Amino acid sequence: MENYVVCISRQFGSGGHEIGRKLADKLGVKFYDRELLTRIAKDSGMSEKLVSYYDELPSKSLLFSLAMDAYPMSFTEMPINQKVYQAQVDTIKKIAENESCVIIGRCADSILSDMNSVVSIFIHADMDTKLARVMEREGLDNDKAKDKIIKTDKKRASFYNFYSVDKKWGEAFSHDLTLDSGKIGIDNCVELLYNYLKLRGII
Numbered sequence: 001m002e003n004y005v006v007c008i009s010r011q012f013g014s015g016g017h018e019i020g021r022k023l024a025d026k027l028g029v030k031f032y033d034r035e036l037l038t039r040i041a042k043d044s045g046m047s048e049k050l051v052s053y054y055d056e057l058p059s060k061s062l063l064f065s066l067a068m069d070a071y072p073m074s075f076t077e078m079p080i081n082q083k084v085y086q087a088q089v090d091t092i093k094k095i096a097e098n099e100s101c102v103i104i105g106r107c108a109d110s111i112l113s114d115m116n117s118v119v120s121i122f123i124h125a126d127m128d129t130k131l132a133r134v135m136e137r138e139g140l141d142n143d144k145a146k147d148k149i150i151k152t153d154k155k156r157a158s159f160y161n162f163y164s165v166d167k168k169w170g171e172a173f174s175h176d177l178t179l180d181s182g183k184i185g186i187d188n189c190v191e192l193l194y195n196y197l198k199l200r201g202i203i
Contacts, residue, residue, distance in 0.1 A: 002116060002117050003096060003097070003098070003099060003100045003101075003117065004100045004117035004118070004119070004197075004202045004203070005095075005096050005100065005101055005102075005103060005108065005112055005115065005117070005118050005119070006020070006023065006024075006027075006101075006102045006103070006119045006121060006193070006197070007103050007108040007109035007112070007118060007119065007120050007121065008020045008102065008103070008104050008105070008121045008122075008123060009105060009109070009120070009121070009122045009123070009156070009160065009169060009170070009175065010104065010105070010122070010123040010124070011123065011124045011125060011130065011149075011153050011156075011170070012130065012134070012148065012149045012152035012153050012156070013125065013129070013130030013131065013133045013134040013145075013149050014123045014124050014125040014129070014130055014133075014181050014182075015123065015125070015133060015181045015186045015189070016104060016123040016181075017033055017104055018186050019123055019181065019186055019189045019190055019193070020033065020102045020103075020104050021033075021102075022186070022187070022190045023102055023190050023193050023194065024101070024102040026190060026194055027100070027102070027194070027197075027203065029099065029100045029101050029102060030099060030101040030102070031101065031102050031104075032095070032101055032102065032103045032104065033103075033104040033105070036088075036091070036092070036103065036104075036106060037051050037052050037055060039091050039095070040084075040087050040088050040091045043087065043090065043091045043094065044087035044090070044091070046083075046084065046087060050080070050084065051084055051087070051088075054080070054081050054084040054085070055106075056105055056106060056155065056156055056159045057081060057155070057159060058155060058158035058159040058161075058162050085163065088106055088107075088111075089111050092106065092108050092111050092112065093111065093112070096112050096115055096118075105156065107159070107160055107163045107164050109164075109167075109175075110160075110163060110164035110165075110167060117202050119176050119177070119196075119197065119200070119202065120174070120175040120176045120177075121175060121176065121177050121178070121179065121193065122169075122170055122174075122175040122177070122178040122179070123178075123179055123181050123189065124170065124178065124179070124180055124181070125180060125181045125182035125183075126180075126182045126183075127146070127149070128182075129181070129182030130149050130182075131145050131146060131149070134148060134149060156169060157169040157170065177193070177196060179192065179193070
């Protein structure tokens with residue numbers, strides 16, 4: 001049976017990481033979030049510190065994007081953020097060729113768009129739910145937690161929208177399924193996703 005990849009995009013504080021890890025455990029497959037950065041560094045020969053710095057960091061140069069379209073550059077001529085992204089693309093494709101897994105973020109659904117058994121999930125939640133989780137997890141007060149949520153989601157959206165040409169972060173048409181973890185809880189999200197994969201004939 002063909003390998004499958006569950007790609008989870010998530011709002012900060014929505015519990016997407018926890019949902020992804022629990023789903024991977026239930027499926028008996030590998031889970032990649034921060035673990036992916038270690039793999040990218042190993043495959044590319046770049047330092048993990050460098051890869052982490054550019055993790056889900058949007059390109060700030062529209063002029064560069066236009067230049068890439070008009071005058072394709074070789075890998076050696078690329079700015080460092082583009083090199084890191086290309087290394088990410090190569091690693092994600094290599095993983096998908098060799099195993100079924102769950103991947104958090106990193107535009108994995110777009111990178112693997114030509115693969116049949118790819119499921120794109122978006123996890124979101126109301127602000128109160130996200131605030132409660134971030135405040136408890138990171139020891140921040142309400143204002144600092146809210147600021148971090150807003151800034152992190154803005155960064156994730158910019159990254160996804162820049163590299164996923166035909167998709168928009170968080171919009172229904174860009175994902176196979178969107179779930180509100182604040183309304184049904186983490187474990188119910190996992191169970192729902194598991195059943196969804198069965199209904200799709202993926203597992």
